[in-house]
Amino acid sequence: MTTVHDLRTDELGAAAPLLDRLPHARxxxxFVRHGRGIAAWxxxxxxxxxxADAAARIQVWFEDLVRSAAAAGDAEPVVFVSLGFSPExxxxxxxxxxxxxxxxxxLQQILGDRGAGxxxxxxxxxxxxxxxxxxxxQSALGYRAAVASAVQAIRAGELGKVVLSHDLTAVTESxxxxxxxxxxxxxxxxxxWAYAVDQLVGASPEMLVERHRENGRLVVTSRVLAGTGWAEHVGDPVVADLLASAKNRSEHxxxxxxxxxxxxxxxxxLDVPxxxxxxxxxxxxxxxxxxxxxxxxxxxxxxxxxAALHPTGAVGGYPRDAALELIRRLEGRPRGRYAAPIGWMDARGDGEFALALRGALVDGRCVRLTAGGGLVADSDPDSEVREAQVKMIPMRDALES
Known part of the structure; x- marks a missing residue:
C-alpha cells in the first residue's frame, strides 16, 4: 500500500463555514481539518x-477554571495551547x-452568549x-553549513539523528x-490541520496526539511523519523512491x-504498523x-x-539530549513555538495537538516562516536545503495568493 488513509474519514469539503465565524483579523x-474542528476568539x-513544567502548570490552571465554571453553572470551557519548543x-x-x-x-456554538447579536x-x-x-x-548557505556539521557529527557517532531548521522573513505591504x-x-x-493560536498560524500534516472517546473506550492516536520526497521533474517516481529510500526509512x-x-x-x-x-x-x-x-x-x-511526547524524533532527534544540544549550537536562535505541540483540549481532557509545522509567526506586517528536516548519516546538505525551501511553499503560497 502506498497511501495513508485517514484515521477517521470526515470529508466535508472546505473549512469556510467554520472559519467564516472568525470576526477579527487578529x-x-x-484547529480545523476537512471542514471539521473548532474556531474561537x-x-x-x-x-x-x-x-520545563509549562504544560503541567497549564493543566492545573485549566482544571481550576473547569471547576470554577462547574460551580457557577457556566458552560464547560475549552483551552487552546501552544507550547514552547524548549523550556526557555x-x-x-x-x-x-x-x-x-x-x-x-x-455547526454548534459551544461557548459564549448565544443571544441575538x-x-x-x-x-x-x-x-x-x-x-x-x-x-x-541564517542564510541558505549558513543553513547548509549547519547541516554539513550535523551530518559530520552523526557520522562520527555522536548521535543517530537530528532535526535542523532555519527561517525566512516576509515583510508585507499591509x-x-x-x-x-x-x-x-x-x-x-x-x-x-489548519491551526492558529496567539499569532502562530499554519497547516500541519502531523498529528502529535489525539485523545477521544469511541464506543466507550478512550482512544489515543498519533500520526508520525519523518522522511520527505518531492518531484524535481515531471514524472519523477516520488512515492516509490521514498518508500525504497534507506535514508528516509531510517529517519522515520x-x-x-x-x-x-x-x-x-x-x-x-497499542498498534504500531x-x-x-x-x-x-x-x-x-x-x-x-x-x-x-x-x-x-x-x-x-x-x-x-x-508534553510527554515532545520533542519526538520527528522534530528533535535521537538520542534526545544530544540532538537538542546540537540544535541549540547549530541553529543559533530560539525556536520559540515552532515544531512544538499546538492544539486544544476540552474539560474532560480530550483534545488534539499537532506539531506546529508549515506555519509562521505573524506580527503585523512581519511574518517569520520556519522549516527544516531530519538528518541522518546519509543526508546530503544540498538536498536538505532544498527540502526546507519546499516545506515553506504552503505558507509562501498562502501569503501570495
Missing amino acids: GALA GEAHRLDVRG DPSVAVVPRVAWRSGPDG SQPRPTRLTRPGTIRWSDPE DVDERFLLGALADRYPSC RYAVDSVASVLRGVSTS PEPQALVLANLVHLATDVVGELADPAPSALQLA
Whole structure:
C-alpha cells in the first residue's frame, strides 16, 4: 500500500463555514481539518508561562477554571495551547470567550452568549499586498553549513539523528489578516490541520496526539511523519523512491520509536504498523505511520500526552539530549513555538495537538516562516536545503495568493 488513509474519514469539503465565524483579523483561535474542528476568539482567560513544567502548570490552571465554571453553572470551557519548543521558549494557553465547533451535527456554538447579536459583524478580509522576502539570521548557505556539521557529527557517532531548521522573513505591504492565511491553507491542504493560536498560524500534516472517546473506550492516536520526497521533474517516481529510500526509512524509524515508547507506558494496547506508508500532499510526500491505542484508566489528558511526547524524533532527534544540544549550537536562535505541540483540549481532557509545522509567526506586517528536516548519516546538505525551501511553499503560497 502506498497511501495513508485517514484515521477517521470526515470529508466535508472546505473549512469556510467554520472559519467564516472568525470576526477579527487578529487573535484567531482555530484547529480545523476537512471542514471539521473548532474556531474561537476572545480571551476569557490567558496564561503565559515558561519552564520545563509549562504544560503541567497549564493543566492545573485549566482544571481550576473547569471547576470554577462547574460551580457557577457556566458552560464547560475549552483551552487552546501552544507550547514552547524548549523550556526557555514561551508557552501560551487561552480560554476563548466564544467558540464554535463543526462536526457530524453541523455547526454548534459551544461557548459564549448565544443571544441575538452575540455574533459580531466580521471585519473585511484583507490581503497582505506586496511582499519582501529576506533571511532573518541564517542564510541558505549558513543553513547548509549547519547541516554539513550535523551530518559530520552523526557520522562520527555522536548521535543517530537530528532535526535542523532555519527561517525566512516576509515583510508585507499591509498587516496580515490571520483569517486570510487560515482560509488559504485550509482550502489548499484540507487533509492537514489548519491551526492558529496567539499569532502562530499554519497547516500541519502531523498529528502529535489525539485523545477521544469511541464506543466507550478512550482512544489515543498519533500520526508520525519523518522522511520527505518531492518531484524535481515531471514524472519523477516520488512515492516509490521514498518508500525504497534507506535514508528516509531510517529517519522515520527514529520518530516512530520515540512516540511508541511513550504511548506504550500509558496504553492497555497499542498498534504500531511495522512499515510506513506514503502520505501524499499537494507539494511533497512524507513517510507516515499511524499509531493507535487504548488508554489505561486513569488516563493522562491530551495536553499531558503531548508534553510527554515532545520533542519526538520527528522534530528533535535521537538520542534526545544530544540532538537538542546540537540544535541549540547549530541553529543559533530560539525556536520559540515552532515544531512544538499546538492544539486544544476540552474539560474532560480530550483534545488534539499537532506539531506546529508549515506555519509562521505573524506580527503585523512581519511574518517569520520556519522549516527544516531530519538528518541522518546519509543526508546530503544540498538536498536538505532544498527540502526546507519546499516545506515553506504552503505558507509562501498562502501569503501570495
